[in-house]
Amino acid sequence: xxxxxxxxxxxxxTPEDIAAYLNAAxxxxxxxxxxxxxxxxxxxxxxxxxxxxxxxxEVNRVGLSRSLSGNxxxxxxTVAKIASACGVSLQFVAS
Numbered sequence: 001x002x003x004x005x006x007x008x009x010x011x012x013x014t015p016e017d018i019a020a021y022l023n024a025a026x027x028x029x030x031x032x033x034x035x036x037x038x039x040x041x042x043x044x045x046x047x048x049x050x051x052x053x054x055x056x057x058e059v060n061r062v063g064l065s066r067s068l069s070g071n072x073x074x075x076x077x078t079v080a081k082i083a084s085a086c087g088v089s090l091q092f093v094a095s
Contacts, residue, residue, distance in 0.1 A: 007045075008021065008039075008046075009042050009043070011046075012043055012046035012047075015088055018087060018088055019088045021042070021043065022039055033073055033079075034073065035070065037067055041068040043086050047086065050065050053086070057081040057082050057085035058085075059082075064078075064082070067082075
């Protein structure tokens with residue numbers, strides 16, 4: 001039986017889907033914010049790509065691409081702009 005390739009971006013259609021996906025990424029990121037940025041890259045793919053997300057977030061496309069690579073620690077301001085452009089917001093809850 002052939003194995004089907006799973007792309008998270010195929011399932012990220014609504015802000016609710018995106019929020020659930022990013023929350024799952026945060027639960028798994030174990031203190032490494034680069035994993036969250038990789039999750040945002042999947043969200044960007046679902047929403048037309050990095051260029052489209054950069055346009056909506058009003059950030060530089062090259063800088064955003066570097067941030068989403070997972071090789072850098074993101075700035076909080078960048079994360080907040082990306083989240084807003086994806087239709088979600090940052091929120092803190094008691095642990």
